[in-house]
Amino acid sequence: MSTRRAFLKGAGITTSLVAAGAIWRAWDQGLLGAARGPAYEPWTAWRADAGEGPRGLVRAAILAASPHNIQPWRFRVAPTRVDLFEDTERSIGAIDPYRREVHIGLGCALENLLLAAGAGGYAHRLAVLPDPANPAHAARVDLSPAPPAASDLYRAIPARHTNRGPYDRRPVPQDVLGALEALGLDQPDVAVAWYTNESDRRRVGALVVQATEAIVGDEQQARDSGRWLRASWRDVQLHRDGITLDAWGMATLVRTVAKLLPPLPQRLNDSSWLWATRDVHVATAAAFGIILVRAARSAAQRIAGGRVWQRMHLWATLRGLAMRPLNQILERADREESGGTPPRFGRAAVELVGRSGWQALMPFRLGYPLRDALASPRRAVSDVLL
Ligand SMILES: Cc1cc2nc3c(=O)[nH]c(=O)nc-3n(C[C@H](O)[C@H](O)[C@H](O)COP(=O)(O)O)c2cc1C
Incomplete structure (x- = not known):
């Protein structure tokens, strides 16, 4: 056999092996069926x-x-x-x-x-x-x-899924916000605050990004959050919980490539989360809201707030509206309090709510989605x- 033919044969075998490996990895990572199994x-x-x-x-x-x-x-x-x-x-x-x-x-x-x-x-x-x-x-x-x-x-x-992809920023009509809020009227200790105009959105968005930076810079918080990321198909099927690549709201091609890569080190995950928070989650939100309760330390009121959130998200799903909690500000406020450090985000949350007798329970964003969310x-x- 000539050297050239031997080379071509070798290259063919290598290509086939690489292709077989990629197909195996694709299968192993659930690429052939997102959010399945x-x-x-x-x-x-x-x-x-x-x-x-x-x-x-x-x-x-x-x-x-x-x-x-x-x-x-x-x-x-x-x-x-x-x-x-x-x-x-x-x-x-x-x-x-x-x-x-x-x-x-x-x-x-x-x-x-x-x-x-x-x-x-x-x-x-x-x-x-x-x-x-x-x-x-x-x-x-x-x-x-x-x-x-x-x-x-x-x-x-x-049909309800948390949507972490981009939204199209088209304003959400006032009557839709009113109808969402009305879903909680039977819960006297729960209310909703809206942040819809440009300056309010900027204010909430900037705080969410700063809180994300603070979480990423806090080794313990970053690690405790990262523990629930499920990067491999096997882990998803084994644990059946946590945050998956499918649920991350990426474009199909990006998601496919992300799944083919080996699991990223935490630092890279953290910086891509920070980037997405700033450039996608905050930048494309049509509006922000905060679920309020009268006493955020009351377990009963938190449960009531959770009931209202679930209702709102189900109602929004029926109308093609996407929603997604963004808890970073309060995660930092709670962290400050538990660690006895100055209440930078604690104070910011109080100012953001700006209503006496009410406290922030859960901030979120909403808007019309550009991508469907996966389960x-x-x-x-x-x-x-x-
Ligand atoms: C109390 C609470 C806090 C949450 N905080 C966040 C958050 O800060 N960021 C986020 O992307 N999703 C957040 N979520 C959404 C969950 O991650 C989501 O509900 C979970 O992964 C299950 O996915 P599903 O809602 O699509 O079924 C939160 C949900 C709840 C109930």
Whole structure:
């Protein structure tokens, strides 16, 4: 064989091996099906089976939002009752030292559970934090038969996803903001503040970026946040929680390349998060909002705030509107307080709210999305039952 033919043959073999390797890596990383696999099955098997009883309601509850997708919940199911408990072992550490976000997430799960109860033919009686001796007992829901009443919000449960991609900045009409706010009118301790004009948006946006810089510069917070990033397909399917590349809101090509790369060191993840916060999340928000409560340290009010957030996000989903919490300012404020450092962001949050008698619970952005958001993984119902 001539040297040239041998070379071409060698190059052909190498190319085939590289192609096979890329296909294997693509398969291994779930590139051939974004947001697919067992970790995503709860999104399709979300309606209760006939005759399943109250256990079926948990299928809807676990599709709720939660901080860093830690899913800090447990459920105990009886023939006429579902109890919701905080899973005290699941935490984002120094990002949420007072478990503010955990309680909001419990409120989100509770809201989905109650919507599913109505759709499943149950009336309910709700007791929030029913056991003073056990603060982890978030809610008790007693159920009794009633005519099924599936609401639009219930039907939106499997379509709601946190959207971290760019929005088109078209203003959100005032009546839409008003309707979103009205969803919380039955919760007297919850309100919403809006930041829609250019100067207000700049003000909130600048603070979000500065708080992100502070988190990235805080080794402990950066590490505790980074622990919940799931870069590989295997980890996603194994843990079924956390923040995935699919959920990061990237363009398809960028996401594909990101998945082919080996997991990035934390420093690179942090700087790409900071870049995206400044140039995408803040820069393209049509408006910001903050969920307010009268007492942000009250677990009951945080749960109420979480119920309102879940409702608002479901309602927005039905109208093609994207939403996404941006908690960095309060994560820094809580960090300052727990570490006894000067309350730079704590003070900024108070000034931002500017209403006496109300405190910030959860800032967020909203707008009309340029990209669809993909689903995040969920643990199975059987994994979260007590
Ligand atoms: C209390 C709370 C805080 C959150 N904070 C943020 C945040 O600061 N940034 C963000 O991108 N998403 C945030 N999220 C969204 C979660 O990461 C998201 O709900 C979770 O990953 C599950 O994804 P899904 O909402 O698409 O189902 C938060 C959600 C909750 C309930």
